[in-house]
Structures are given as structure tokens and as C-alpha cells.
Amino acid sequence: MSERADMLPFGSRALRVAIIYAVVSLLWIWFSDQALFLIYQDHQLAARWSLYKGVAFVLLTSLLLWLVIRREIRLVREEKRLSDSMIESMPGVVYFYDMSGRFLRWNRNFERVSGYSADELARMHPLDFFRGEDVGRVERRIERVFDHGESSVEALFTNKDGSQIPYFFTGRRVTYRDAPCLIGIGIDISDRVRMEKELRDLNRNLESRIAARTSDLKEALLRAEESDQMKSAFLATMSHELRTPLNSIIGFTGILLQDLAGPLNDEQRKQMGMVQTSARHLLALINDVLDLSKVEAGQLVVTPTTFNVATLLERVVRTVRGMAEQQGLFLDLEVASSVDTITSDERRVEQILLNLVNNAIKFTESGGVTIRAAHTDANLKISVVDTGIGIRDEDLRHLFSPFVQIDAGLSRQHEGTGLGLAISRKLAFLLDGEIDVESVFQEGSTFTLTLPTKCCNTRRAG
């Protein structure tokens, strides 16, 4: 509430009381005198009574005045006591000074916190409590209070012994005895400042720990990548070294079996056939290990082209048909009419499908294998459904691990490198696709290759 708004009704009320008093008094004096002259014809008697009346009037109004003034003084005292106790009960320092910076009032807290006595404070200037760059800042804010009515500032409050405490000050302009003055409160914010500092320190600490940990991890990652690449380079070299002698073994076995070096007898032919089978199996293993190491070394580059899915599937079927027929199995191909072309790495898709279909034939004793292709949204799904031995639930999750062939009893019977599914899955990931498997033990399995119809940003495997 502004003082001016408060003053007006009060002022008019005082004026009204005074006017009413003057009118009533004048009317009383005039009418009472008239009455006295009517009652007492004798002028002397009337004059005496008029004197008594006058004295009584003065005494009465004096009594009234005394009562009114006493009440006002009490009210003012109470008001002062109230404001004093309010000021004293404030948690911070409270002060009041005029435009020249002369302190007019302050609370005891101010003396206690600053360490100065009341006499000293009365001679001090508000800026005496600040040091360094705070002086300018506080001065600007004080000017702002006198110019704009209020302002606040955080600064270090310097007390008599030189120690400094962080304070938050708010100031407000008030008019006191017709002059602008500043009434302000200062609150100790040591706790907040300390907590902020702790928080900052904690953050910095955390940041440096994170940075340290990040660099540790980076280093570990680098080491892991290096060791991964060394491992892959080693595997590649190994594969190369292993393939060189195999070139001789497979080559000369082939020459002998073709009778190019002269005729073989039946026993020799049978044994050379065994050598050839073993050598080819060894070669398949080496190729698979090499493939896996290539994917893991990130050296396998995806080369996307747009190709016809049905054509690819027919080629796959042609490749494995002989094998299926040998085992007396049917081999069906069902391509939905919506299936057209996709963009992917044709050679890799073929490799995955050959692996899945080969597996299906290998693990099926009766019945057969159906290959189904259909579109779902932006994906192509190719399912290889067999009526084979199926997979137990507990074996499903190991299925894609390298060198795992489920059911040891059957593995000897179903020869393979044990790397096919691991490679296929990695290749599928590389093509932004995936391989899922569903199976009922002893009833059959369904392996589904899902591929995006548009793949891929040419990138390396990781």
C-alpha cells in the first residue's frame, strides 16, 4: 500500500473532526450564551455563569484532547514496538539509510553480524561493507533502487574483523520525512553458496571421472578392436596357409580320380574318394572360418544390386535339388505373386538361403522342404520349412553360436561345419535383416529370413 493513498483519508478525517469541533463549539458558545441571557435577565449573573460555562468547556475539551493524544501516543508506541520487534525478529540484517548513505535505523542483527557498534554504524557508509569488484556492483544496485524503486544483489558482506560472508540483499525505496530513503534486508546465503560450490565440485569431479572412464573405455575398445583385427588377420593368414596345401591335395586327388595319371583299382578309387570327401570338408571349414573372420574383421563389403527374387530362389533350388532327390525328399518353391525384385547383396542372400536350405535337407529324413517367399510391408520374408527332426526349445538359443550342432547323437550323422548358421545370421544382420527360427521337436523347423526390400548403405561389417 502506498503512503499517499493512506494519508488522504486520514488527512480529510482529521480536517472533518476539526471542522465539526469548531462548528459544534461555536454553536455551543453562541446558543448557550443566548440561553443564559434568556434565563438570567441580570447581565452580571449571566456573565458569571458564562464564565463558569467557559471554564467547564475548556476543562472538558482539555480532557478530551488529553484522552485523544494519550490514545494516539499509545498507538504510535505500539506500532513502533511492533515494527521494532518485526525488524529484530528478521533472520537477516535490516537497515535503513538515506540518499547520502547515512544509516538511520538498523536491527541488532546488523550490529552482531558486522561487529560494529551502533555509534560506529551511525558514522559508516553502506559501501564500507564491501570489497573489490563488489563495491561497484552494489553501488549500481543502490542507484537502481533510488531510480527504479527496488533492486537486489548478491555480494560478500565484509565485517569488522575482515571476514566475508555471502549475502543476498534486497532494497526498496521509501519516502521518509519527504526524502527518498532505502530500506533493505540482507540474508546470509553461505549455505546455498556452499551447496552450490559442492554441487559444482561434485559435477566437476563426476565429469572428470566420466572423462577418465570414457578414455579408459576408448582405450579398451581400441585394444579390443586391435586384438579383433589381429585375430581376424591371423585367421585370414591361417586360411590362406591352409588352402595352399589343400590345393595340392584336392587337385591331385581329382587328377587321380579322373584317371588322368593312369587307371585306379576299386579299392584305390574308394580310398581316394574318402581323401577327396575329407579334403572338401576341410576346405568348407576353412572357407566358413574365413567368412566368419571376414565379417568380424569388418572386411566384408556389402554390394547392393537390384535383382529378381524368384530367379534367385530358382537358382538355389536347382543347386540343391539333386541332394534332396538323393534323400527322397520333396523340394517345393512357393513365391507369392507380389514378390518381385529387392535391392540387396545378391551373392550374400544366396549364401544365406543355400545354407538354410542345405540344413533343412540335411536334417530331414522324410517328407521334404518348402521355400516360401512373400512381402510384408517393406520387408521380404523367405521361409524355409522342413519336416525334419526339429529342435528342442532348450537348444534354440544356442543354434546360432559357432561350432554348435544340436543333439550330439545326430551331429555325426548330419555332417557340416557348424558355422553355417552363425555366418548366415551375421550376413543377415549385415544386410539389415534377420533370421528367426520356429520349431517343434520331431515335427520340423521353419527358418525365416527377413530382409528389407531396399538395402543397404554400402558399409562394412562390424
Added chain:
Amino acid sequence: MTPTALIIEDNAQNRYLATFLLEGSGFEVLSAVDGARGLVLARENKPNVILLDIQLPGMDGYEVARRIRQDAMLQDIPVIAVTSYAMGGDREKALGAGCNGYLEKPIDPETFVADVRAFLGEKPV
């Protein structure tokens, strides 16, 4: 006319294997154990096809291929890289170095000669 093949290969058994298969199919076969000797033989004999191992002692197969392509006498001869290198990009590297084709080891004795014949008379890339 009897076609002549030059085999540049450091491994004696592999040299013998390829020689045996090609001679059995009516090729005349020359062989060299490294790139330098291979280039000399090529210049002296102008073979109809060169079978080139990539991992050779000293000058590697890529370098040999590049030199053949830069040699006015040899640049028309088809060159087939025969290698057990099989890491990503090997095929591209071999073709980039100037080879016309790429056969992976181990070679298949049943198809090897036919594969080589397919390159005879082919113009280099």
C-alpha cells in the same frame, strides 16, 4: 596351334599340378617361380595366357600384373590371378591391377582347364 600358358607360382606342387592339368589338355606350359623370372619368360615367349599367383616372393602378383599391362609387348596377353587370398576386395584388387580374371585356390581339377580356356584370346580389360 598349341596354346602356350605361363604359370608364375612359387609353390612347386601347385606349379606341377597346374602344369600337369594344362599339358594333359594340350597346352604348352612354361613356368616361373617368381615375378621377375615370369616377366622375362613372358617377353621371350609371348604366351597365350598367364596364370599368376598373387602371393609371390619379392614382387607380388599385383605388381607383376601392373608391369605386364604397362609392357607394350605383353599388354594384350590375358592374365588370370590364381590365389588363395580370399579376404574382402581381393578380387577387385586383382582386376584393378590388370588381371582379366580370378580363380580361387584350391583349383577344381575338373573345371580348371575349361576356366583357363575361357580366357584365351580375350582382350585385356
